[in-house]
Amino acid sequence: MSLTREEIARYARHLVLPGVGQEGQEKLKASRVLVVGAGGLGSPVLYYLAAAGVGRLGVVEDDRVDLSNLNRQILYTEADVGRPKAEVARERLLALNPHIEVVAYPERFTASLAKRLVPEYDLLIDASDNFPTRYLANDAAVLFDRPLVHGSIYRFEGQVSVFHYQGGPCYRCLFKKPPPRQPACSEAGVLGVLPGVVGALMAAEAIKVLLELGEVLSGTLLFYDALEARFRRFSFPRDPDCPVCGRNPRITDLREELYKDECQGDGA
Numbered sequence: 001m002s003l004t005r006e007e008i009a010r011y012a013r014h015l016v017l018p019g020v021g022q023e024g025q026e027k028l029k030a031s032r033v034l035v036v037g038a039g040g041l042g043s044p045v046l047y048y049l050a051a052a053g054v055g056r057l058g059v060v061e062d063d064r065v066d067l068s069n070l071n072r073q074i075l076y077t078e079a080d081v082g083r084p085k086a087e088v089a090r091e092r093l094l095a096l097n098p099h100i101e102v103v104a105y106p107e108r109f110t111a112s113l114a115k116r117l118v119p120e121y122d123l124l125i126d127a128s129d130n131f132p133t134r135y136l137a138n139d140a141a142v143l144f145d146r147p148l149v150h151g152s153i154y155r156f157e158g159q160v161s162v163f164h165y166q167g168g169p170c171y172r173c174l175f176k177k178p179p180p181r182q183p184a185c186s187e188a189g190v191l192g193v194l195p196g197v198v199g200a201l202m203a204a205e206a207i208k209v210l211l212e213l214g215e216v217l218s219g220t221l222l223f224y225d226a227l228e229a230r231f232r233r234f235s236f237p238r239d240p241d242c243p244v245c246g247r248n249p250r251i252t253d254l255r256e257e258l259y260k261d262e263c264q265g266d267g268a
Helices: 005-010 021-029 042-052 085-096 111-120 131-143 194-211
Strands: 032-036 056-060 101-105 123-126 148-154 157-163 220-225 230-235
Touching (some): 005 021, 032 042, 032 111, 042 056, 042 085, 056 085, 056 111, 085 101, 123 131, 131 148, 148 194, 157 194
Parallel strands (some): 032 123, 056 101, 123 148
Antiparallel strands (some): 148 157, 220 230
16 A cells, blocks of 8 residues: 555655564555553554554444543543544544554454454454453453454553464463452552553554564564553463464353453453
8 A cells, every 4th residue: 555645744754763664564555453441551543543544443342431431531521521432542543643543343342253254354452441351352362363462450560472473372371360350440440641652562562563673472472561660571472272262272162151240350
């Protein structure tokens, strides 16, 4: 996909970057990214990918804007309270960059929706706030052979990784089952700027995956502690007994009963 004159001016700082240039920018323009969740993490992820010129962004989000969202979910304003987040996100992203396509899916990310949407996109981003959705996104990424950029936050801490990238481990290789129930965001709280830090890192990983640029966080969990201003990296291998990407997978289809909402999320 060639760039228009307006796009050449818009992406001028990308066009002079080694490893990006016009060829890389055209590759971004031809890319399709599906983002699950348009809350705290999804807001910066979507905003930066739209600004970067990713050609098609899919936004899956069934929630509506609430006043309590506004301290961290930067896509929304007080005038949006009560409106569907997916629709508002689409408006904001197109206002930022009218040269891209944004498709809003104002519905819950279910197994049936995953089967329909994931094959249409090149990359899946998990910006959700609950464990059932994370496992569903992971399994969909593996079964439809798509890389998955993942992020999560809790109080003052966040983490980022890339799963199922060029034969690398998946989310189930690292987290075999959900941890014991954690308090939701409304109970535990979350530092308002934290999703911005983690979401920006997720967007960076997504662009690196799309451009095959640099060292991707595959097989690596990047942990951020805002209180200590410290990053730590943890390596993990692919699990040969993983139920979805192992030698003898037991999960070979997406079925809704596998993803019962039995464990509440961290509330992005």
